[in-house]
Amino acid sequence: MLFGREAEMDLLTRFVAGECGADGVLVLTGEPGVGKTALLHAAIEVAGWHGVRVLRAGALEFEADTQFGALNQLLQPAIDCVDALAEPHREAMRVVMGSAAGPVPGQLLAGAATLALLRTCAGDAALLLVVDDVQWLDLSSAMALIYALRRLSDTNIRLLTAVRTDSGDAFTRSGFRVHDVRPLDDRTAEELLRSAFPALPTGVRGRLRADARGNPLALLELPVALEIEGGRARLPEMLPLTRRLQQVFADRLRYLPAGTRRMLLFAVLAGAEDAVVLGARLATPDGRDELAPAERAGIVRTDPRTGRLEFRHPLLRSAVVELSTGAERRNAHRLLADIFADAPSRRAWHLGQAAAGPDEELAGLLESVSRRMLHAGDSVRATATMLRAAELSPAESDRVRRTARAAYLGSLLTGEVSDTARLLRTAPESATGGRSLAVALAAAYQLLNTEGDIATASRMLLAALRNDADSGGGDPEIVSEALHSLLYIGFYSGRDDMWPEIRAALDRVLPEPSDTLALLAGPFVDPVHTGAKVLTELDAALDDLRFTSDPVRIVRVATAAAYLDRIGRVREPLQRVIDDGHDGGAVARALEALLLLGNDDFFSGAWDHLIEVTDEGLRLCDELDYPVTAGSGKLLRGLVAAARGDDATVERLGEQLLMWAAPRNLLTLAHYSSHIRCLYALGNSAFTDAFRHAATVNPPGVFLPHRPHALWLVLDLTEAAVRSGRAEAAREHADAAKAAGLEDLSPRLAMITSAAQALAHPAESRIAFERALAVPGTERWVFDRARIELLYGEQLRRDRATAAARDHLSTAATIFAELGAVPWLRRAQSELRAAGEPGAPGATALTPREQAVAELAAAGRTNKQIGEELFLSARTVSTHLQHVFHKLGITRRGALRDSLATRSGGPGPNIE
CATH class of the missing domain: 1.10.8 (Helicase, Ruva Protein; domain 3)
Structure with a gap:
């Protein structure tokens, strides 16, 4: 199976079948290994399907100087046709094919004989000639074939060749059709x-x-x-090459002078082929002369605009390193360290690579370099540099501490959480007895993320923090990371009894926490009791993410915004983290970034995109062994399933979350399960069940500390309480939401709080509902807003304001239909029928106006565009679409075209 070669296969199929007009020659060009030979094999297979005879040859480098060597190989299967040729051509071909002695024919005679043989061999049938590796084709064979093919345009004989890009071969220079085979995307x-x-x-x-x-x-x-x-x-800095790759890449370097190979090694180890470094090296005697052979061989080129040295392919860099000796590499690193005398980080890195034995001064420098790399977003090298620092540490305690730090960074950044135990096993037992905070941090991170063992992880960290403080305090960065882990432990535990010790550790160990610690300790784990000052700081931190490449910081600040509806402001930085993970960088942070985008997608109604990003996020969680983090992805998928009425998925995910959380006492994951089931019950009007699930997360009338998930269930709990006959509980909770100042936390929460007030206080419901729908910017929160439109429409219908009720109910129904929220759509449709919707229930014929709206919507027009074309308001268009969905029995805009086609009995309406 050829991946990504649909265009090439289409071209080759048409070429073999003779459907490419007068083009009798097709030259496939491309870099070594790009798949040209595979395409030739595919073309031969296609020829077999079409009954086309094939003659093939593969040029060989060691035969490049053999006259007619490739032509001999190509035409050997047609040797039986030689006797049918005229005498001059017959004798010439016998010499070319080695079946007779005699003088080698001249180029003109050889070409004419080849032409005659091909005509005779083909007869009236199709014939395909296939020649691979034309860059090694001997010139005499090439000229004979070109002579013949230029005179075969009136026949069904075709030639397919493959050649390396820029090889300067005769076929490419002769003006034949060329197709460049590009690398895969x-x-x-x-x-x-x-x-x-x-x-x-x-x-x-x-x-x-x-x-x-x-x-x-x-x-x-x-x-x-x-x-x-x-x-x-295990990924080294330079990937090793197999024998086949060495033949493609490394062998091209073997013929270069030793000085040129040393020059290329110097450039590779300099990193990014820096123009300044290259200039410094070229300024040495013979520097330019050393580089010239590599430039002539097409291995490198110097960009005239930037001065950077560019390798033709990244794997040539691996080949350069692979062909060098350890001594050559250390010597190059020493030279680079001298050149980078004014750049301490880069100098330390190169000194570290050049070192042959333990060196504490150098190990300390590399530890500092690792931290700078981390904050610059270079996750892989940050971890590798810390490991190198550990290797160079003379003292056992320092070696253990740095090894543990590398293990933690690997878990935190690149997702190598399973390597933590392996790395810690390399440390002496005397140094891992619980006194090292770095060791405790690495081990606790693994316990939290792979086992969900919050009890052991918290005890380990708290004890290590106390020991660290008693000994006069240690590395502030490791202390900060330990406190970050404690905050996540407290969050996932959902238990009040864990927080006094965690808060005490925060106050005792780090009186002035970092901004991410403060944000996670406030807006994330306890948003209800967070002051306005911290919200201002959160907004500023979110804005600053535009200017940072640190994936850890981006994800932590975005996480702090999760319960306050601000993730939409940082989608671009989160996408950068995801892209970095796709390129093999901070994969563990990328999976969290994916789930954070899914969080925003749920509330903004981008549910199809949510499914896409959570698919990838959950796959990564499974692949990297992050089952606790997977809980967030299962929550989001469960909420979409609940809103869409997918009871099987609701049951499966709800049960998975609960069964995994229960033995580990992870109440937050249990709350996720309750939230999914609450939303499902609400959509199906099972209000008593909904109340029970919502109250499990947070009891009515109070917002408990460290229960941030209660913010996602304010409206759910209030509605479930009202509908299940718990009016007092509904009033208590709605009033508690208002008293807690939820309206000040985000526009969505302001809308939700007003809607809860409307439900709990019927006498003031119209004012409160209007206030809820008037909150600026809440159109973005489409599902919540549709729910409020539904609730308001229900209230208006009960108040006998049927015209206004239909307006709100139609808006809600249209949104639910577009989201695929079937249970909620049924609720809205039921209310519309009760409100006397014209033509409902049972009238299935579309009115002319509804037909026009439906056809334009099926063509991809937005409600606004349809309104402009038909001179209607966008709201009226929404109402018409709701009627259309109801009559056609569909719930999604994307189903309109097929449904309209089915009703018309034809291929569909004639729409653009």
């Missing part, structure tokens, strides 16, 4: 890797895609050379 490369190596982790796939740069051979060969340990691939 990222999506197709991912599909190929998944198909061939389904067990490869996401981060590894991202790194392979980046280095292979769409080259299919590299994508298929690079994983073979990786070191696999414990089911995970």
Whole structure:
């Protein structure tokens, strides 16, 4: 199966079948390994399907100087036709094909003989000639074939060749049709890797895609050379090459002078082929002369605009390193360290690579470099640099601390949480007895994320923090990370009894916490009791994410905004984190970024996109062994399933969350399960069940500390209480929401709080509902707003204001239909019928106006565009669409075209 080659296969099929007009020659060009040979094999297979005879040859480098060597190979199967040729041509071909002795024919005679033989061999049938690796084709064979093919335009004989890009071959220069076979795009490369190596982790796939740069051979060969340990691939800075890749890439370097190879190694190790560094090296004696052979061989080129040295393919960089010795690499790093004397971080990195033994001063420098790399967003190198610092540490305690720090960074950033235990096992037992905060942090992170063992993780961290404080305090960055982990432990626990110790640790160990610690400790874990000052700080931190590349900071600040409806402001930074994860960077942060986008998607009604991002997020959680984080993805998928009436998915996800949470005492995951079931019950008018589930998360009339999820159930609990005959509980909860100042936290919460007031206080309901719908910017929260339109319409119908009721109910029904929220659509339709909707129930014929609206909507027009075309308001268009959905028995706008086609008995309306 050829991935991503649909265009090439279409071209080859038409070429083999003779459907490409007068083009009798097709030259496939492309870089080595791009798949040209595979396409030739596919074309031969297509020829077999069409009954086309095939003659093929593959040029060989060591035969490039053999006269007529490739022509001999190509025409050998047609040797039986030689006797039918005229004498001059017969004798010439016998010499060319080695069946007779004699002088080698001249180029003109050889070409004419080849022409005659091909005509005789083909007869009236089709004949396909296939020649691979034309860059090594001997010139005499090439000229004979070109002579013949220029005179075969009136026949059914065709030639298909493959050649490396820029090889300067005779066929490309002769003006024949050329098709450039491009590398695979990222999506197709991912599909190929998944198909061939389904067990490869996401981060590894991202790194392979980046280095292979769409080259299919590299994508298929690079994983073979990786070191696999414990089911995970270990990625060195330069990927190793298999023998096949060495033939493609490394062999091109072997013929370069030794000085040129040293020059290329220097450029590779400099990183990003820096123009300044290159200039410094070229300024040395013979520097320019050393580079010239590589430029002439097409291995590198210097960009005239930037001065940067660019390799033709990233794997040439791996080949340069692979062909070097350890001594050569250390020497290059020492030279680079001297050049970077004024850049302490880069100097330290190169000194670290050049070091041959323990060196505490250098280890300390590398530890600092690792931290800077982390904040710059270079996740992979930050972890690798910390490991190198550990290797160079003379003292056992420092080696253990840095190893543990590397293990934690690997878990936090690249998702290598399973490596934590392996790395910690390399540390001496005397240093891992609980006194090292770095060790405790790494171990606790693994326990929290893979096992959900919050009890052990919290005890380990609290004890280590106390020891650290008693000994005079340790590394502030490790202390801060330990406190971040404690906050997540407290959040997932959902238990009040854990928070006094966590708060005490925050106050005792870090009197002035970092901004992310303060934001997570406030807006995230306890948003109801957060002051306005912290909200201002949160907004400022969100704005600042535009200017940072640190994936940890981006995800933490966005997480702090999760319960306050602000994730929509930072979708672009979150997408950057996801893109970095796709490229093999901070994969663990990417999975959280995906779920945060899904969070925003649920409230904004982008449910199809939610399914897409949570699919990827949940797959990553499973792949990286992050079951606790997966709870957020299951919540979001469960909420969409509940709103759409997918009872099987609701039951499955709700049960999964509950069964995983119960033995581990993870109340937050149990609350997720209750939320899913509450929403499902509300949509199906099972209000007593809905109240029971909502009250499990947070009792009515109070907002408990450290129960942030209660903010997502304010309207749910109030509605369930009212509809189940618990009017007092509804009033208590609506009033508590207002007293807690939820209206000040976000526009969505202001809308929800007013709607809860309207439900709980019927005498003031119209004013409160109007106030809820008038909150600026709440059109973005489409599902919540549709629910409020439904509730308001129900109240208006009971107040006998039927015309106004139909207006709100129609708006709600249209939104529910577009979301696919079937149970809610049924509720709205039922209310519309009770409100005397014209033509309902049972009238299925579309009015002329409804037909016009339906056809324009099926063509992809928005409500506003339809209104402008038909001179209607957008709200009237929504009402007409609701009627159309009801009459056609559909719930989605995307189903209009097929439904209209079915009713008309034809292929569908004639719409653009």
